[in-house]
Amino acid sequence: MATTDPKLIEPAEISVREALSDGAKRWILHLQEYSLLSARAVSNLFSTPYYVSDILEQMDIIGVGSLPIVLLTGFFIGAVMVLQTAAQFERFGQTALTADIVSLALVRELGPSITGLLVTGRNASGMASELGSMVVTEQVDAMRAMGTDPIRKLVTPRVVATVLMLPLLTAMADFLGLIGGYLVALFTLRLDSVLYWTRAIDILDFSDLMQGLTKPLVYGFILATVGCYQGLTVKGGTQGVGRATTHAVVTASVFILITDFFLTKLMLYLAGHVF
Amino acid sequence: MSASAASEPILSLKDISIAFDKGNVLDGLSFSIAPQETKILIGESGSGKTLILKLAAGLIQPDSGSVLMLGHDLCCMREKELLAFRRNIGFVFQEGALFDSLTVADNVAYCLREEHVDEVEIEPRVRESLRFVEMEDTLEKFPSELSGGMRRRVSIARALVTRPDVVLYDSPTAGLDPVTSQTIITLILRLRDTQGVTSLMATHRLQDAFGLANYRFDGQSGRVVHIPQNGASTGASAATTFVVLRDGKNYFEGSPAELADSRDEYLRRFLL
Numbered sequence: 001m002a003t004t005d006p007k008l009i010e011p012a013e014i015s016v017r018e019a020l021s022d023g024a025k026r027w028i029l030h031l032q033e034y035s036l037l038s039a040r041a042v043s044n045l046f047s048t049p050y051y052v053s054d055i056l057e058q059m060d061i062i063g064v065g066s067l068p069i070v071l072l073t074g075f076f077i078g079a080v081m082v083l084q085t086a087a088q089f090e091r092f093g094q095t096a097l098t099a100d101i102v103s104l105a106l107v108r109e110l111g112p113s114i115t116g117l118l119v120t121g122r123n124a125s126g127m128a129s130e131l132g133s134m135v136v137t138e139q140v141d142a143m144r145a146m147g148t149d150p151i152r153k154l155v156t157p158r159v160v161a162t163v164l165m166l167p168l169l170t171a172m173a174d175f176l177g178l179i180g181g182y183l184v185a186l187f188t189l190r191l192d193s194v195l196y197w198t199r200a201i202d203i204l205d206f207s208d209l210m211q212g213l214t215k216p217l218v219y220g221f222i223l224a225t226v227g228c229y230q231g232l233t234v235k236g237g238t239q240g241v242g243r244a245t246t247h248a249v250v251t252a253s254v255f256i257l258i259t260d261f262f263l264t265k266l267m268l269y270l271a272g273h274v275f
Numbered sequence: 276m277s278a279s280a281a282s283e284p285i286l287s288l289k290d291i292s293i294a295f296d297k298g299n300v301l302d303g304l305s306f307s308i309a310p311q312e313t314k315i316l317i318g319e320s321g322s323g324k325t326l327i328l329k330l331a332a333g334l335i336q337p338d339s340g341s342v343l344m345l346g347h348d349l350c351c352m353r354e355k356e357l358l359a360f361r362r363n364i365g366f367v368f369q370e371g372a373l374f375d376s377l378t379v380a381d382n383v384a385y386c387l388r389e390e391h392v393d394e395v396e397i398e399p400r401v402r403e404s405l406r407f408v409e410m411e412d413t414l415e416k417f418p419s420e421l422s423g424g425m426r427r428r429v430s431i432a433r434a435l436v437t438r439p440d441v442v443l444y445d446s447p448t449a450g451l452d453p454v455t456s457q458t459i460i461t462l463i464l465r466l467r468d469t470q471g472v473t474s475l476m477a478t479h480r481l482q483d484a485f486g487l488a489n490y491r492f493d494g495q496s497g498r499v500v501h502i503p504q505n506g507a508s509t510g511a512s513a514a515t516t517f518v519v520l521r522d523g524k525n526y527f528e529g530s531p532a533e534l535a536d537s538r539d540e541y542l543r544r545f546l547l
Contacts, residue, residue, distance in 0.1 A: 133375075142372035145332050146386045146433075147362040149354070 033233065037151065038225045044149075044156040051157050058161035062123050063168060069122065070115055070169045071176045077110055078102055078177030082184040095189045099199035102181035107204055107212040111174040113260055116219035119166060120252045124227035127158055128248035131231025132241035140232065150232070159224040166220035167213045174212065207271035215263055219256050226252040283346065285310050285441050285473045286331055291340035292523070293326065300326055301337070302523030308441075308475060311514060313467055315484040316477040317545060318520030324477035325369070327520075328443045331475060332364055333357040345440060362390065365434030365442035365472075369449055371426035373418040373433070379405070380414040383433045390437070404432040408462055424455035431462055435472075442466065444476040448483050460486045461499055468492040481545055488515040488531035519545065 081102045089095050131154060134140050140150050178200055185191040230248035234240045284307035291304045300323045308314045316324045329335045330342050333349040342349040345363055352360065373382045383401045392400075405411045408428040418426055427447055434442055444463065448456035460483050466472050468491050478484055493500045517534050519527035519542060527534065527542055534542060 137370060137375075138368045138372040139374055141329070141334055142366065142368055142374075144334055144358070145361055145364070145366040145368075146389065147358045147360075148389055149358055 034225070034229045037155065037229050037232070038221075040151045041155045041159045041225060041228070044152045045160070049152070051153055054153065054157035055160050058157050059165055061126075062119065062158075062161050063165035066119050066122055066165075066169055067172065069118055070173045073114060073118055074106075074111065074173030074176040075180035077114060077173075078106060078180030078182075079184045081105060081110075081177070082181040083188070086185070086189050090189075095185075095191060096195055096199055098181070098185055098189065098191070099196045100203040103178060103200035103203050104208065106174045106177040106181075107208050109260075109264070111170050111177060112212055112215035112219060113256070115166065115170045115173045116216060116223065116256045117253055119162070119169065119220075120223045120227075120256065121249055123162065124223040124230075124248045124252045125245045127224065127227030128230040128234075128244045129241055131228055132234035132244045133238075135232060135234045136237055136241060155225070155228040155232070158228055159221060162220040162224035163217055164220075166216035166223075170212065170216040205271070207267070211264070211267040211271070214267065215260065218259060218263060222255045222259060223252040226255060283310075284308055284343070285312070285345060286475065287341075287343040288327070288330065289341045289343070291327075291330065291337045291342065293323075293330070293335070293337045299523050301330075304340075304520075304524055306518050306525050306528055308473060309514065311467075311471050311473055313474040313476065313487055313515040315487065315515065315517050316475065316520065317479065317481065317484060317517060318477075320479065322520040323523060324479075324520065325445050328366070328445050328475065328477055331443055332361055332366055362386065362437060363440055365437070365439035367427070367430050367434050367442065367444045367447050369445045369447075370423075371418070371430040373426055373429060375418055377417075378414065379410070379416050379418070379421070379429050382418070382429060383436050385433065386437050400436055404436040405429070407435065407465070408432045422455075424451050424458065427451070427455075427459055428462065431459070431466070435466060435470075438470075439472070441473040441475070444474065444478075446478050446480075447476070448478065448480055456480070456483060457486075461492070463487065464490060464492040464499060469494050484517060485531060485535075488517075 082098050085098045085101045086095055089097050131140070134143075134154075140154075143150050143153060181200075182193070182196050185196050186193060227248045230244040230251070234244045236243070287307040289305050291301050292299060293301045300321075304323075304327070306314070316327060318324050326335070330337055330349075331344060333342070333344070333352065336350060340350075345360075347360060349357065349360075373379075374385065377385065380401050383404055384397050387397045387400060401414075402411060405414065408431050410425060410428050410432060413421065413425065413429070418429070421429065431447070447459050447463065451459065463474065463476070464487060467474055467487075476484075476487070489502055490499050491502055492498075516528065516530055518525045519534070521541060527537070527539070535546065537543070537546075
């Protein structure tokens, strides 16, 4: 029988070294192409034409569109923070410190990271699938054939819109988180309103706000460029679009969390030496 | 136009080779297209027909060889220069490639808006193009509301709105029923015979190719008429030639009559 023919079931010979070498080359190629795309998306800001209406449209999709989930999530993150920390502080009779903790954690860390990850799930996937579908249906080629640079028309507006919108969304998430924390502190800990808001605001330094609003700028850039890169490099038809969407969310989320560590380290250093 | 300029080919591909992961797709391909000529690329699926059209538009670069289009060496041009240059070329994609998020009118007007043409001038030009393809009543519709044939017709309208010197057609009748295919071929004939546009068309439907070779559009009567076999055909309709691709090379290049009379076994497979 043909299926028992040893030639048909014999695996292709490939050494471990070759496999590792090919994998490394592919990874470096992706990194190179991603870097080039990001550089071109930024360099387009310094020359005409500008697609202002596309930027505004993307700001609406990314900013206004993401607002409900960001606000809802921010509110409950703040609320649950108070629930979790209050139990610990109650042991020392220091429940007023919950306001300090919620405020610092939200503004420095949770607000930017959670917002970045939420917008990644919503918009990096959207960018990858939208641009991927355009590649598969030859709309990107049609755009080039009609004399339009797809990076200028499709990537730059998405990057600009995300970088501008993410800090605003983060600020909203921080604020709603503080309100969520306040309501839980008010109704479960019977914490005084003035005490809560005074402590929550006083604990914040300029460096905390800098940290909390600089991170979203970087996260916005990462999620938009990764989403667009995955979309524009789709291969393999509609199946490829699905793969690109998954890769966009996973890659951007991992990048954001890794970047978070290094940015926090940098910001803490700057807080001690500059601000 | 000077005599020498008139005789210069619109498109010239010289010794083009291009390879992908699975090997050479084009391997030393050469041919040229004279002004107002219609060149028809025939080949099996995967023979590189679409690739040739994309090379001709400078959308991809060959591994070796040169592509001369409208007097420009596309291989030596930077992407920024190519973007501006491509506005001289019309490209009709296989599935139309209309922008989903734009209406038919905005799709056709896209190129004009990119060139910053005055809005007052855009509307009549869009209507004129859509009237040419008999789709004027779909101005405000979105591509998703159109049938496959209608999308191709809008795609042709979009390609000709800038009045290009040369139009590249990528299998414009693929997947369409015979009646709609005939409508598309009639439009291509009309564009060729009334506006003298140079055309390069990729197809695997030989009946469409012979339709372009054996018929012409009569502007006076507004009808498609047969070109008599021994009759004196003139202009663009007289200059229809075929290129048959095989193994990345032009296996055959010649007139429709030469192809029809060929005894070559490979060519006969297309004729049956």
